[in-house]
Amino acid sequence: MADERPIPNDTNKRETADTKGDQEPVIKIEHLKKSFGSKEVLKDASMVLHEGENLVVLGRSGQGKSVAIKCIAGLLQQDEGTCNVYGQEVKDLSETELRELRKKIGFLFQSAALYDSMTVGENLAFPLTRVLKMTDESEIQKLVEEMLDNVGLKEAIDKMPSDLSGGMRKRIGLARTLIMKPQIMLYDEPTTGLDPITSKEISQLILDMQKKYKTSSIIITHDMLCAKITSDRMLVLNDGSFIAEGTYDELENSDNELVRSFFK
């Protein structure tokens, strides 16, 4: 359960920084700028994500958190700065290269973004048949059932997304993303709109899946319980730039009033 998970302390963080400092980061963003019309959403955002790390990004609404991860996934293009994933600059990739890179990236959308016209089983099978070009029906069925079992919703295989609750949709969305065995997971507010119990279950599921599939993750959330459960390291985004970095405990006791206000 969430409370049983040790929150990394200062020593752990130093070890992480020392051991991972030499490694090539999985994601490296430098001086990212992105505007929509006259509104400058990201002004000078820089961050790194190390292998196997769970990085939680906090920030008020409209500060550009989702924009940043959409730049990582190549859904948006930055105006300035670099967005490097596995050593490749996302903006410079061709359509084919970008599609190849995306096979390594999983994205859980805030709304789960399940395909309305397909059943749950078809939702999960979609990337297997279209991206991995799998044709063996029995193998696809086995993988779909296994993944649904992982998220505890095996019985929902023939249901339509409209028949699912918010928490179930998030679980199915997570299953559909993880079925591709991505190396990087990007979570856009995975617990928003859920009740505290379901929210805790989803947070725990994120953690379990990360351990099982050994992914590196960026988790955008306002939910402090989710942040506490899932984070190895946290960043705070404000006014288009990252203003604070540290573990949950460090940020909770930060000198910065704005950072502390997230924990109240």
Place this chain on the structure above:
Amino acid sequence: MKAVSTTTILPDWMSDIGDQVLFMGTFARNIFKSGFEWNELIRQCYIIGYKSIGLVGITGFILGFVMTLQSVPTMKEFGAVSFVPSMVAISVIREIGPVIIALTCSGKIASSIGAELGSMKVTEQIDAMEVSGANPIQYLVVTRIIACTLMVPLLTLLADFLALGGGFLGSNIGGHFSLILYFNKAFHSLAFTDLLPSVIKTIFFGFAIGFVGCYKGYNSGSGTESVGVAANSAVVSASLWVIVLDAIAAQLTTILAYN
């Protein structure tokens, strides 16, 4: 798929035309890519074609029926009632049938595609498809445009035939023709050159309806309001395209007929 868009320094209408050209290029590139979505194409043909039969059939039937009812009294004055089947057949098959059915399809199909893709865009389903490494253009756009291009001509032929049936009923109210006489006269007046240009132009109408529906839906904004805007502008643009294409087709047919 990387979003392609013309620069924002251009006026909106010019930028929109540029975006449509780019979208057309994206569509064309994806038709021949491997992994064509045959199952989805068949599903779309069923949705676009089969599920429109009722509306198109009734529209065609009533079109012929009303046309006959309105023209019989006038034709009677000139003693030309026997020309009614020919008149209905030629006018419906050459011009009125394709245009009315294409406009009906603009309302039903373009709005439906615009709203469906618009809602998929708003709920991030298209982004989810894209970020998974799948090809949403191939799955969503190519299949719908091709299904429209195939189904609208077939629907028009069905409506044309039912319009002749409606015409027979309309003329038969006054007891003017037997069924065999009516259809004999109707088909006798038709030549292959009446049918062929008409079918060819409905292929273009179908393409325009599918293309506009997909373009408006795929490029809709964020927020639920955008879904309505996408559906509405899909109908308006598709209807406008049908009228413009019809004018071009009429001009081309006339030029070719006299040369």
